[in-house]
Amino acid sequence: MAAITMRLPVPRKAVGPSAPRGGEKHLVAPGDTITTDTGYMRGHGTYVEEEKLIASVAGAVERVNKLVCVKALKTRYNGEVGDIVVGRITEVQQKRWKVETNSRLDSVLLLSSMNLPGGELRRRSAEDELAMRDYLQEGDLISLGQGVLVQVSPSLVKRQKTHFHDLPCGASVILGNNGFIWIYPTAEQKDEEAGGFTTNLEPVPLSDREVISRLRNCIVALVTQQLMLFDTSILYCYEASLPHQIKDILKPEVMEEIVLETRQRLLDLEG
Known part of the structure; x- marks a missing residue:
């Protein structure tokens, strides 16, 4: 007989109203009246x-x-x-790369906009054009080394002054405004040179892989519960998930539990 995992219900602290700082967002459905004031101008998504x-x-x-x-x-x-x-690179063309950025059309990365190895500043030559696939080729992610990509709805990524975050748990995240989130190990020593193209293919230790996997599952849990993604919400969710195994985070009852705790901590933070 196969083993069955069962979890008994536990008392939970009631979560207060989830009104963000600065006032609650006005959510509408198609056909809802936004205003009857004739002094407003009509923008996208209205008639x-x-x-x-x-x-x-x-x-x-x-x-x-x-x-x-x-x-x-x-x-x-x-x-x-x-x-x-x-x-993600989709095609290598003459003096440019086509890049998938989760938009309606592919984006373009010009060879002249690419930082050369070592941060060398000079005009791009024919030799550089022939070596484009040595820098980036089809399927490559434009990132900072090895890690994990998570694709979410762009509307769930909170706009902030910075989208590069080194979390105290030992991993870093890039919260792309386009909904592409990159999780990777935090570098022990950051390169202070003037930005050059480098590829880090060193093996990732098991401890770092576990942290990255836990962060990935926490982000999936937050997205499933429609909670905004930013450095604080991800960190709180990570801390709430520590009593559970990484694979159990995606179980519906565990997911709901850790996200409720995350939401409550965010509300307490807002005061």
Whole structure:
């Protein structure tokens, strides 16, 4: 007879209202009336009917002065200036690479924008063009060494001043605005040179792989429960998952338990 794993219910602390700092976001469904004020301008995701501004998609209402738009909860990534993205090379072309960035169209990385080994600054030559596949080839991720890629909805990645985070658990994450999240071991000594292209293919120790795997499962749990991803929420979820084995984090009852604890800690942090 096969063994069956059973978990008894445990008392849980009631979670307060999940209103983020600065006011709760106004979520709407298609057909909901956003405002009846005629002084507003119609933006993306809205339409006007009988002098009412109505949502055409499900998402969060965003206001910029008099402009009102609805940002869809699930949509393809639309790049903005200053965004941090993680991409995968799909094709090597003349003096450029095509990069999959979870957007409607592939992005372009020019050879002239690539940092050469050692951070050398000079004009790119024909020899550099012939050696493009030595730098990046089809299937490669534009990242900082070995790690794990997690793909989530771009709407769940919180916009912050920095999207590169060295977590105290011993791993680092790049929270791409395009929904591509890269988890990798934190380097013991950071290179202080002026940014050159390097490839680190050294074997990753078992302890680092376990931390990376736990972080990956925690991110999946947060996404499943529709909780925003940023450094604090990921760290709190990681700490809440420590009493459980890595493989058990994805069990529905464990997932719900650690995410509830994470949400409560975030609410306590907001005061």
